[in-house]
Each structure stands twice: as structure tokens, then as C-alpha cells.
Amino acid sequence: MDHKNFETIAIRTQTERSQYQEHSVPIYLTSSYVFEDAEDMRASFSEEKERNIYSRFSNPNTSEFAEKIAKMEGADTGFAFATGMSAVFSTLAALLNSGDHIISSRSVFGSTHALFTKYFPKWNISHSYFSVTEVDKIESLITPESKILFAESPTNPGVDILDLEKLGEIAKKHNLILIIDNCFATPYLQNPIKFGADLVIHSATKLIDGQGRVLGGVTVGSAELIREIYLFSRNTGPALSPFNAWILSKSLETLPVRLDRHCENALKVAEFLEADPNTANVKYPFLKSHPQYEIAKKQMKQGGNIVSFEIKGGIEAGRKFIDAIQLCSRSANLGDTRSIVTHPASTTHSKLSDEERLETGISPGLVRISVGLEHVDDIIGDLKQALNS
Numbered sequence: 001m002d003h004k005n006f007e008t009i010a011i012r013t014q015t016e017r018s019q020y021q022e023h024s025v026p027i028y029l030t031s032s033y034v035f036e037d038a039e040d041m042r043a044s045f046s047e048e049k050e051r052n053i054y055s056r057f058s059n060p061n062t063s064e065f066a067e068k069i070a071k072m073e074g075a076d077t078g079f080a081f082a083t084g085m086s087a088v089f090s091t092l093a094a095l096l097n098s099g100d101h102i103i104s105s106r107s108v109f110g111s112t113h114a115l116f117t118k119y120f121p122k123w124n125i126s127h128s129y130f131s132v133t134e135v136d137k138i139e140s141l142i143t144p145e146s147k148i149l150f151a152e153s154p155t156n157p158g159v160d161i162l163d164l165e166k167l168g169e170i171a172k173k174h175n176l177i178l179i180i181d182n183c184f185a186t187p188y189l190q191n192p193i194k195f196g197a198d199l200v201i202h203s204a205t206k207l208i209d210g211q212g213r214v215l216g217g218v219t220v221g222s223a224e225l226i227r228e229i230y231l232f233s234r235n236t237g238p239a240l241s242p243f244n245a246w247i248l249s250k251s252l253e254t255l256p257v258r259l260d261r262h263c264e265n266a267l268k269v270a271e272f273l274e275a276d277p278n279t280a281n282v283k284y285p286f287l288k289s290h291p292q293y294e295i296a297k298k299q300m301k302q303g304g305n306i307v308s309f310e311i312k313g314g315i316e317a318g319r320k321f322i323d324a325i326q327l328c329s330r331s332a333n334l335g336d337t338r339s340i341v342t343h344p345a346s347t348t349h350s351k352l353s354d355e356e357r358l359e360t361g362i363s364p365g366l367v368r369i370s371v372g373l374e375h376v377d378d379i380i381g382d383l384k385q386a387l388n389s
């Protein structure tokens with residue numbers, strides 16, 4: 001039976017039961033699989049038969065996880081990776097050739113930026129950036145070599161929103177492959193394929209795991225594009241481990257209920273911060289003051305769990321605030337049950353110049369909060385005492 005409701009897909013998409021009739025899917029910790037006879041082996045390797053051969057290619061747990069995300073995103077199929085970055089790298093590397101050009105939003109995750117600026121030039125793959133307020137300039141960046149249009153929305157750590165429908169129209173008009181890193185939204189809050197994306201990537205390490213335990217990544221999209229990505233990955237070996245896939249697939253069963261509470265808490269935290277005299281420029285997609293509020297409402301179900309704001313007083317005030325925090329964790333991860341505060345200018349983005357940081361939307365006093373599932377009064381209480389300290 002094919003289910004359409006998100007919550008039911010999250011729970012009832014599962015690997016076929018074994019002869020033991022287990023209720024919960026077991027962990028298939030096996031690197032390889034056995035064959036009936038020589039003919040079975042030949043037919044399997046020539047792909048006349050669809051079956052597991054070796055866990056670098058496929059495994060019941062990783063396939064279940066990828067299939068679940070594909071259904072949630074409205075994609076044909078997908079491939080699961082060891083990390084979000086292996087998903088980003090393998091997806092791009094599988095599709096690009098020497099001489100190709102990528103057009104990307106400037107506000108991308110730091111390691112994705114490193115791929116574009118440090119590694120891809122080694123293979124003669126170039127890029128052009130547009131800023132989140134310059135979507136109208138994208139067409140002027142297109143060259144005959146342009147192949148991929150890449151963006152994240154909401155962005156990390158600026159929590160800016162890009163208009164996915166506009167990106168979809170541009171990609172279609174100019175025959176570009178539109179790839180969206182949907183990590184901050186999860187498939188529950190936003191489905192980029194509906195707006196014209198060809199491929200959707202997730203770091204499953206964040207809200208998909210949701211409990212800060214394992215790393216993982218996934219790319220979903222059309223059968224044709226995923227086939228290219230699968231063939232590249234089958235040879236280069238970035239596959240997700242079956243154990244991590246099992247954890248992540250189990251986590252997806254509770255994604256909707258977790259996300260509902262994350263978003264409810266995050267909106268309350270954002271409203272509290274906006275009213276506090278020590279803060280400025282509070283950014284949360286579902287706050288009316290967010291510069292792209294209307295776009296967020298159009299493409300997202302709720303605002304997600306990340307709130308960013310500036311502490312008045314710059315980099316020193318930012319560090320002081322982080323030192324005064326008692327309940328929330330000082331950590332670089334996000335999307336955990338535990339609330340986490342980060343000061344990008346002195347940590348994750350400290351190697352960039354002030355100018356480069358500002359270009360990516362990171363001011364000296366910017367703080368990013370990944371709002372968790374503790375009682376919201378306790379989260380707000382901690383932020384309040386730290387702001388007043």
C-alpha cells in the first residue's frame with residue numbers, strides 16, 4: 001500500500017520483513033551478500049536482477065533510509081552517504097566535468113565553500129557567487145559552461161531565505177541542474193522539488209538524527225541523475241554505514257513530532273530575543289520582521305529551529321554571552337534535542353576576514369541558536385540571564 005501522509009511515510013516505509021517476522025527493522029551489519037549459483041551472480045552483476053551485492057553499493061538499511069527521504073521529498077529515488085559533505089561532494093563530482101561552471105549562493109556551508117574555492121579549481125571547475133538579495137542577478141552570471149545552480153535555504157548561519165520558485169524558473173529556462181541543500185528545513189518543512197529543484201541534499205547529522213549521535217547524508221532526485229551519482233559513489237566509496245542508516249531511519253519515524261516542538265520553541269525564543277534591549281537583528285524565518293518572511297511562508301511549513309541574532313557590543317559581547325550560558329551547550333553542531341549556542345565570528349568562521357564574514361551575513365556579534373526540545377521557559381531563562389550578565 002502506498003502512503004501519502006508524511007507521518008505514515010516516516011513510520012511505514014521499511015525494508016521487507018525477514019523470515020523472523022520482526023516488527024522493528026533489524027540492523028543488516030553485513031559487507032556482502034551471497035548468491036544461489038553462477039547464473040544468479042552473473043545476472044546480479046550485470047544488473048538484470050535488482051539485489052544487494054556489496055554494501056558499498058547498497059544495503060537494506062541504507063536503501064530504506066534513502067527511499068524514505070525520497071518519498072518525503074517527492075523524489076524518484078536517492079543514495080545515502082556517510083556525511084552531509086560526502087553527499088555534497090559526490091553529487092557535484094558525479095555530475096561535473098573539467099571546464100564546467102557552478103553558480104551558487106554565497107551563503108553556503110563553510111566546507112561547501114571550500115569545495116568551490118579550494119578543490120574544484122584543481123579540476124578546472126569554476127564558480128560564481130550571488131548573494132541572497134541578488135537572485136535577479138543570477139542570469140547575468142550564466143555562461144555557456146554553467147551546469148549547476150546551487151543554494152541552501154534557510155542559510156547557515158545567517159538564516160536567510162532564497163526564493164526556491166524563482167531559482168526553479170531560472171534553472172528550467174537555462175537548462176541548469178538546480179541542487180538545494182535542504183538541511184536546515186528537513187523534508188518535513190520544505191520540499192524543494194515542488195519548486196523546481198532537480199536534486200535535494202541533506203546533512204542527516206542535524207535534525208534528521210536529531211539527537212547528536214551519528215553522521216550521515218543523502219541526495220534524492222530523478223532516477224536519471226541519481227543513477228549517475230550512484231555509479232560514481234559505488235566506485236568511490238562514500239556509502240553510509242548500515243548502523244548509522246538504521247539510527248537515521250528510526251529517527252525519521254519521529255521527525256514530524258520533534259520538528260513541531262522545535263519550531264514552536266524556536267518561534268518563542270525568537271519573539272523573546274526580539275523584545276530584549278541587548279539584541280539586534282533577530283532573524284527567524286517565521287518572524288514578521290524577517291526580510292524574506294513572505295517567501296518563507298510560501299515555501300516552508302514552519303520556520304525551523306535556528307534563530308540568529310546580534311549582541312550589541314560586537315565580538316567581545318558575543319564571547320561574553322557565550323561564557324555566561326549555563327543550560328545551552330557551547331557546540332558547533334545543530335539540530336539536537338539539546339539547545340546549542342555558537343558564536344561564528346570567533347569559532348566556525350574565525351578564519352575568514354571581516355569582509356568575507358560580512359559577505360556571508362556574519363557580523364562580529366552574530367550568535368546562532370539551535371533551539372532544542374528542553375522546556376522553552378528554561379531555554380529562554382538561560383538566554384535571559386546570559387544577556388543580562
Ligand SMILES: Cc1ncc(COP(=O)(O)O)c(C=O)c1O
Binds near residue numbers: 088203
Ligand atoms: C547546510 C549544511 N550542509 C552540509 C553540512 C555538512 O554536513 P556533515 O557535517 O554531515 O558533513 C552542514 C553541517 O553543518 C550544513 O549545516
